[in-house]
Amino acid sequence: MNILSLFVIIPLIMMAIIFCIDGEKKSMIRMVMSIGGFALLATSAYLTVEYLAAREAGDMAEFLFTDSILWYETFNIHYAVGVDGVSVAMLLLSSIVVITGVFVSYSIEEQTKEYFLWFLLLSIGVYGFFISLDLFTMFLFYEVALIPMYLLIGLWGSGKKEYSAMKLTLMLMGGSAFLMVGIFGIYYLSVPKGGSLTFNIQEIAANVTTLTEQGADNSWQYIFFPLTFVGFGVLGAMFPFHTWSPDGHASAPTAVSMLHAGVLMKLGGYGCFRVAMYLMPDAANDLAWIFIVLTGISVVYGAYSACVQTDLKYINAYSSVSHCGLVLFALLMMNKTAMTGAILQMVSHGLMTALFFALIGMIYGRTHTRDIREMGGLMKVMPVLCVCYVIAGLASLGLPGLSGFVAEMTIFVGAFEHEDMFHRVFVILGCTSIVITAVYILRVVGKILFGPIQDEHHAALTDAIWYEKIAIFTLIFAIAAIGMAPLWLSNMIAGGIENIVKLF
């Protein structure tokens, strides 16, 4: 059996096991989740090693570990899987966030069984999306990943959870409406004379190249590229479709925020890259400027908005808008360096924001407030959590030695390769977000970690316990590892990027 299918099968087995366990036996459910989570992590680690070994051995195929099973003969739909360097990085990121999410979720006491069942369905969607090479299967997994969010936020969330859950679901489903039309357009119009209809991404890419060589009319790309890009861009929190993100993140339970900001938003970036830009390169080339403007606004606007928020989760949600905007921004620069940086930023932001949300959840669980005006001096009370918060903050503002620096550096170096005025202006605008990031991160750190203790009840709070420590130390380890030794990762990613850059 194909190793990639394991990413779908393991969570399915876990779901089956948990479904059979009595809902009252919470520790048993948690144990199953942890074992399964580690199995997924081990699988993705093994996959990474195998992938690097195969590339080392000189296997230059575009996608490795491919497999294809015919599903719907009429439409030529396959269950087709395969990975390149980009997807391997994404799978690794997902596995790290999932396992840490499981540990953070140990504190869920209400309806534990249902919570983890939805959680697993969400991760099936995420994994399935990253391994798919077939547009139909990909879209199916994409939607599978969206719907559990509604119940996860609506049931286990906090604050105005019902409003946020509905807003998030409807906006993301709106995105998928754009996307679906885009997929139909690609499916029916990408066929050269005498070719057959296909959903397979690789075959479509080949077909589109043939079409270009034949000098065929490519005006369809200019209709369906914006549709597809916006469809995925909604999930990637592109301005002006980002408004679901702050509310959704703020209301979601901790582990769901982690998974959502850490992985699910990356589906948007990955989709823009793999579907919109890869399959419609002509339109991507010509229309990129529109989206550069929009994502440029995301980057700066997100950062400024974060500065004025007082709720910890909102601060981080807007910071996510800014950072995810940077991902799309860098993708649209369409050269190897910037795009590699974009994927690095996806990984780095995924880890960083997961760490942030985990820490915020832990602090909130203790202080019962997320308002920064009501907190202060927490460093004295819970040193471990607070030191980790500082580390996360430093990674976010791009301190050398941590993952954020590697990603942002690569992005801006790559983006600066463009010499025209338009790109220069937007790159410089984008760069300012780094400074603003420093402002809001340091403001929060100074306000809640140092200074006098605001609330005397906070003086009696306890520090992180064992499962929380496992979660945050895993994430910090990953962030530092990428920061210290980024080369293997960026080389792996660059291998995948090369195939698409040559199309532009």
Add this chain to the structure above:
Amino acid sequence: MDYSNFIIMNHELSLVVVLVALLLADLFGKNKRIFQFFAMGLFLVHTVLGFTHWNIGEASAFSGMYVTSEIHVLVKNILNIGTLIVFIFAFYWNENKNKNQVGEFYFLTLSTLLGMYFMVSAEHFLLFYIGLETASIPMATLVAFNKNKKESAEAAAKYILTAAFSSAVMLFGISLMYGACGSLYYGDILIKFQSTPLHIMALIFMFAGIGFKISLVPFHLWTADTYEGAPTSVTAYLSVISKGAAAFALLCIMIKAFANYPGTWQTFLWWIIVITITIGNLFALRQKNMKRFLAFSSISQAGYIMLGVIAGTPQGMAAMVYYVFIYLFTNLAAFGVISAIENKSDKLTMDDYNGLYSTNPKLSFVMMLAMFSLGGIPPFAGFFSKFFIFAAAAEQGQYLLVFIALLNTIISLCYYLWVVKAMFINKSENPIPTFNSDNMTKIGLIICTVAMIILGFISPIYDKIIAISFGM
């Protein structure tokens, strides 16, 4: 007279046998419970036998008024399956609340089914009209079955009046068609139809008649009241079986009789689809009664079904038949849950469903699956049927229409999620108490649930349907 013609009408003949047997059993049998099992057993045999009729192939009878082919057999089988599930859900209601008219319920329901068979198989407008009337008039009686409820009588009056009106409109259209073309065979009309005002008027009048049956906007005004007032089992039957049969018949007419001038009818069908989906959805947003809510939801679903008609290709027909097939299990699951709750507690509004998950988790689970499947959420079957019907329309270049329909699925998702929210998220002071459904309801719900979960993954079903479909 050549009697060999009758042989090809396997489905109809076997259903007539069932009808006669039920009539006799009702006369002489006293025990209603045994009668119900007898009726269902007999119909089950009829349904199973239906699957053995594949081998007839294409054949026609009565100088071409009646045709059958594999796709006709398949559609009739689908209608059978749906009717059987409706019977399963109606068992408890028949036994406890409809004691005195059990025989009539089965007899009348199956009579309408017979009418639908003829509608589906017709190749001549007169036979089509007879089928339509046979399907409509007993239906009005069924709607009026709750003798003690005023709403039921009102619903029946609304239904019969609109049915009569639409029949009249349609007959007018048919007579104009006869005057213009000199024949009522679909095949002759195909040749003689032209794009003159007279022909187009005939077409539009006829279309309006069928539009009432499928409850397309603007011919939908009877739907909500009738659905609300009718007994829940009858509503379920109306919303799925009756609609599916009429939609297929419409597709056959459009393909067989008007294929030469697709532009004339596709233009107004385009607008009808857009307003049907949109208005159905917008009104569904405001409903508090579950049956009214599903009525408007089924109006918008009818709009999606029409996407297959506007495509008019084999792909469109296959997607439409498949859509009806999936829709049957999904919608019947929703009605099954509603009737189970109504039977036990007489509660019907959405607010009553608050906190249902805490008291009746299994029912809420089935309802949630039904809502997700209706909304087109993967991995449930509704996603696949929606995707295919959109693909069929997109294949014909109807990207704008598909886009509008897709935007509408977001609105529909909103109200489907409201039901889920009521059951899972909302808290209630006095939720519907925990109860045990009767075994028949359980069987029906299990069938529907399994179908919703696995049907999408079984690709040979769709591949088989497309192999036997035809189109313009």
